[in-house]
Amino acid sequence: xxxxxxxxxxxxxxxxxxxxxxxxxxxxxxxxxxxxxxxxxxxxxxxxxxxxxxxxxxxxxxxxxxxxxxxxxxxxxxxxxxxxxxxxxxxxxxxxxxxxxxxxxxxxxxxxxxxxxxxxxxxxxxxxxxxxxxxxxxxxxxxxxxxxxxxxxxxxxxxxxxxxxxxxxxxxxxxxxxxxxxxxxxxxxxxxxxxxxxxxxxxxxxxxxxxxxxxxxxxxxxxxxxxxxxxxxxxxxxxxxxxxxxxxxxxxxxxxxxxxxxxxxxxxxxxxxxxxxxxxxxxxxxxxxxxxxxxxxxxxxxxxxxxxxxxxxxxxxxxxxx
Numbered sequence: 001x002x003x004x005x006x007x008x009x010x011x012x013x014x015x016x017x018x019x020x021x022x023x024x025x026x027x028x029x030x031x032x033x034x035x036x037x038x039x040x041x042x043x044x045x046x047x048x049x050x051x052x053x054x055x056x057x058x059x060x061x062x063x064x065x066x067x068x069x070x071x072x073x074x075x076x077x078x079x080x081x082x083x084x085x086x087x088x089x090x091x092x093x094x095x096x097x098x099x100x101x102x103x104x105x106x107x108x109x110x111x112x113x114x115x116x117x118x119x120x121x122x123x124x125x126x127x128x129x130x131x132x133x134x135x136x137x138x139x140x141x142x143x144x145x146x147x148x149x150x151x152x153x154x155x156x157x158x159x160x161x162x163x164x165x166x167x168x169x170x171x172x173x174x175x176x177x178x179x180x181x182x183x184x185x186x187x188x189x190x191x192x193x194x195x196x197x198x199x200x201x202x203x204x205x206x207x208x209x210x211x212x213x214x215x216x217x218x219x220x221x222x223x224x225x226x227x228x229x230x231x232x233x234x235x236x237x238x239x240x241x242x243x244x245x246x247x248x249x250x251x252x253x254x255x256x257x258x259x260x261x262x263x264x265x266x267x268x269x270x271x272x273x274x275x276x277x278x279x280x281x282x283x284x285x286x287x288x289x290x291x292x293x294x295x296x297x298x299x300x301x302x303x304x305x306x307x308x309x310x311x312x313x314x315x316x317x318x319x320x321x322x
Contacts, residue, residue, distance in 0.1 A: 011043060011050075011088035015061070018072045026068045041065065047072075092121055142207045149212035150191050153179045157219045159195070163211040164204055171208060173197065178219035185230045192228055194221035201225055244284050245298040248272050252294035255287070278303075285310050 065257040162175040177193040195202040250270030263275040278284040
């Protein structure tokens with residue numbers, strides 16, 4: 001017996017199917033949807049109680065299956081299958097492009113299935129989603145052989161020398177790392193290892209590794225080097241990080257889904273009040289500037305003032321160079 005999580009999307013597909021196949025037989029429809037006839041009739045009994053607000057006989061869907069022939073009426077409001085919105089299609093396109101760029105899935109991405117799915121989504125969603133997905137690109141030119149070199153170091157238990165781009169400080173730093181494993185989190189590939197610069201375990205995004213050398217030095221991480229728990233994502237704020245309150249519009253709600261939040265409250269009309277911990281001031285300034293007019297820093301006041309000042313300086317540059 002299928003659960004409610006499976007039943008709702010099935011019902012949303014069942015009604016358009018029945019509207020486009022008048023007179024379909026119970027057995028035929030059950031076979032199409034992979035159900036027993038009893039399960040299909042249970043679904044039809046539920047459809048019979050659905051409709052528009054008001055719930056009078058004129059508002060509800062009219063369906064009958066006497067003699068095995070299914071007749072449905074008064075269901076014009078959901079006679080067509082659901083379509084993806086621009087936001088939903090964009091999220092799918094971004095995820096598919098990240099999937100295609102994941103080294104561990106190179107064999108899958110090399111086929112024509114992913115490109116065909118991406119092309120169909122772009123056609124279905126229109127220009128808006130295609131534009132968003134086409135703008136997704138790495139900020140730096142990652143080393144094309146990074147994964148191979150990292151695996152060479154792991155297999156040979158050798159220390160690695162990295163040139164690593166740190167976006168928060170917009171700088172490239174040299175790192176010597178004793179590699180421990182390669183992990184994939186949220187569609188991105190990371191090297192985990194003991195970093196001698198930080199004197200701690202660290203995760204390094206491979207698309208930010210500009211160069212890798214395998215050193216003729218045995219990898220020998222210290223005893224306190226423990227694997228990093230990535231089950232809840234890579235970004236894990238510290239309780240000592242400063243609490244920051246943001247207000248975002250409907251277009252900025254992605255912040256609540258993308259970053260760990262202490263508190264999220266609805267403000268109406270799609271707006272949110274988000275409380276999260278900022279690992280440093282530069283990070284929250286960049287987030288606020290990225291949000292633009294879809295969000296603002298409310299507190300602490302000093303950080304809100306810093307964001308305002310950075311925004312004014314950026315706008316001044318536009319005035320100087322129209």
